[in-house]
Amino acid sequence: MTPVRTEPWVPETVAIKRIARESADTTTLVLDTSARPGGFAFKPGQFNMLYAFGIGEVPISISGDPAETGELVHTIRVVGKVTEALTGLTPGSTLGLRGPFGTHWPLEKARDRDVLIVAGGLGLVPLRPAIYEILKNRSAYRRVNIMYGARTPHDILFANEISEWRGRLDVSLRVTVDSAGPDWFGHVGVVTTLVKLARFDPETAVAMVCGPEIMMRFAVRELETQGLADERIYLSTERNLQCGVGLCGHCQHGNVFVCKDGPVFRYDRLAPFFSKREV
Amino acid sequence: MSDTMVARWLSETPCAQGLGAKNFAKLASCGWIEHFQPGAFLAREGQHASTFFLIHAGSVALELHDAATGTALTETLGVGDAIGVSWLIPPHRYHVDVRALEPTDMLVFDGDRLKKLMDEDPDFGFAITRRLLARVYSRLEELRVQRLDLYQPAEGRQP
Structure with missing residues (x-):
């Protein structure tokens, strides 16, 4: 090295x-x-x-x-x-x-609050370090809800760890897949359907969401429906990241550079551009 | 199972929230309680649909079977979910198999009796239809996302 x-x-x-x-x-x-x-x-x-x-x-x-x-x-x-x-x-x-x-998940802000982690597909990857941190300092957080959606049971990432996390009594972990055969006994449906099953205080909870953009849009909508304010919803986006330091402009998303100002954003900052097809 | 139990379980479902005492009593009068063991079918595709279900405990799978490709599990539903609108819409046949995934407690409603009450009392009919429509719309939204196959990598998305 x-x-x-x-x-x-x-x-x-x-x-x-x-x-x-x-x-x-x-x-x-x-x-x-x-x-x-x-x-x-x-x-x-x-x-x-x-x-x-x-x-x-x-x-x-x-x-x-x-x-x-x-x-x-x-x-x-x-x-x-x-x-x-x-x-x-x-x-x-x-x-x-x-x-x-880039920026990081708001683990400090989430302390003493209920936490919602919503991951779709490969979106579990950037959330996994946050899960490690939360579980390592479990007493610093209130109810912890982890919701993960994959395409099929074969596409579930980190299956052994997920089983381990699910076995904990101090974490609520739910997994869903978009489609499955009859040998699957778990949940089938989009990951956003898991949000309404989670127990949290919408007045104070913090949500961290990562996955394909459409999935995140629907997850935000569901979180808002459940009463979570935009300023307590955080998303991780990916946009043509190249230089990594906000100089080349390839990842510009409206007036923000995803590589430098993101990839983790508070939703209210991203909201004006998030569903605009021109951006 | 007693009418009191039906009323208690019904009062716990999102579907019954804000229904009003009169409409709540009408709906409860059409219901009874059933228990299903894991693997039991609540409904089979093509069968006449004369009931609808509210899940009190447990979960069910909605399945489509194809002789060539096997059985596909298209969706699972859990506590508080309503199953089936085919009892209300012609030709009154189930479009999927519904199978219990675990010991499941259900509120089951007599669709024919419910339809009659809804026809006789448009206020009641509207209240029930509006609740079912909200659930159908929400399921439609979820299925829209589900059919996008979001987790497949998009062409040219990343080098």
């Missing part, structure tokens, strides 16, 4: 420690950051730019435990050439890393 670089444009080289296949198209890479002075510190919700040498660079949310600074965890779905190259790497091989970038 190369020394820590201070220039945000220059990637540092990191080695892959181990790899886990999460589903047919999704892979988790665990990067070795133990030699880095102080390890790799980040806040839940932040992302890194990962560079597959000679192919390209992509923004990928951090999916690991913030307390484990000696390793850095990224969960990547194959959607193109760069992600295909990154997920094709083997333990011991290297990639380029820049980051961490």
